[in-house]
Amino acid sequence: MNTALPHSAWARACGIDFGTSNSTAAWINPLRPALLELEDGKVTLPSAVFFNAEEERTCYGRRALAEYLEGYEGRLMRSLKSLLGSSLIDGQTEVNGRVLPFRALLASFIGELKRRAEHAAGRSVDTAVFGRPVHFVDDDAAADAKAEQTLQEVAQAVGFREVSFQYEPIAAAFHYEQTLTREKLVLVADIGGGTSDFSIIRLSPQRMSAAERHSDVLANAGVHIGGTDFDKYLSLAQIMPLLGLGSRLRSQADVPSSYYFNLATWHTINSTYTRKVWQELQDVYRDACEKDKLARLLRLIEERAGHWLAIQTEEAKIALSGAERHTLDLSRLEPGLLHAVLRSAFETAIDELVGQVGHTVARVLQLAQIPAERIDTLFVTGGSSGIGLLRQRFAQLLPQAELVEGDLFGSIGAGLAIAAWRRYGAG
Incomplete structure (x- = not known):
C-alpha cells in the first residue's frame, strides 16, 4: 500500500466482493495483505454451495464443487x-427434501x-462496503434498486450492521491507482461472471487521498452480460448439439430446446431434474430421429450431471483464451466420447454478445463526453476479460489506450477495502 493508506491501524470496515463466480473479502490493515485468505490459502471463494445429502452438511467454495464432482448425493447451487x-x-x-427460500x-x-x-x-466485523455492478438489471431502475436493497437486507441479516455500496469498476480503479506516479484518464473494464461494467475516472497519486471522488468519476455504464453468458453460448453452439439440440423428431418438429437452454444456464440447471421433465424426455426419446x-441427454439428467458439464464448458472457455481448440472428455455421458471445441466457433457464437459489450463501451464514452483518443489507459479486470474477441473489440474502440491487466479476481475486493477505509476510517 502507498502512503495515502494507513500503516498503523485497522480499517473499521472491510470490502466484500460477492461475485457471480468468485467472491473475495479484503481489509486495510498494518499486518498482512488486504485480500484475506478464504479457502486453502487462496483469496477467492467460488460462489458455490453444495448441500450434501449423504452426510447432511453444507459445503462452500472449492469444497462444494469437489464434493459434487466426487459424486456425493445432494444439490449444488x-x-x-x-x-x-x-x-x-x-x-x-x-433441497434434500426441505424448502429453501432463495434469500436464505x-x-x-x-x-x-x-x-x-x-x-x-x-x-469480527460488522461494517462493510459491498461491490455492486453498475446495473443489477438493465433498463429497470426499480428492479435495480430492489436488487441492491435485497443484498443489503441479506447482509444485515447475517450480522453486517452497517452496509454501503461501491460500483465494482470504481473499486478496481482505486486498486489500480495505488500503482500510479502521474495522473491518468482511465477506462476501467470489469468483465465479471454476470455483468460487464465500465467506468471512466481520473486517477492520480495526488487525488487518491481525497475522501470524496465524485468529481473524478466521469461516467459509468454496464450491461448484464458476463462470463456465464459466454459459457452458455459456447455450450449451446458446440456442446448441446451432441445431446440433441437442433435434432428432429419423427414428426419433423425440432426437439424442444428449453431443456438445453436450462442446462446451459447455471441458475436453471436444477430445474431439469424434476420428475415432470424426466417423463417428458421419455416421450421425446421415443420420437427422436437421433436416439x-x-x-446422452437422458444420461446427463439421470446422473444429475448438469453442473459437471457446465464446469467442463467453463474450463473450455478459459482454455480457448490461449488455444485454438480444446478437447472435452465426455466419457461420463458415453464411453470414449471426446469432443473438440474450437475458438473460431466460440467467437462466432459470442460475436453478438461482444458487440453489445462494445456498444456499452461506446456509451460510457458518450456519457463522459470524452473522445476515445483521450483515454490514457484501459484497465481490465474480471475473470472473463481475457477472452480474445473482447480484447480485440476493446483495441478497436480504444486504439491509443495502453492496456493494463489487473488482478483478474482480486482488484475489485482490494479496491473495496480502500473504499471502506476512506468511508469509515480506522476502528
Missing part, C-alpha cells in the same frame, strides 16, 4: 448473485463469507 434482480429472489426451491440461500453463502473473513483477519444424442 452456483451463480448465486444471478438471483439478485431476478423473479426467483422471492421464491424458494427444494444467499444468506447462507454471505454469512459463510463473513465468517471466513473474520477468521482470516482474527477479528444416440437423446440417450
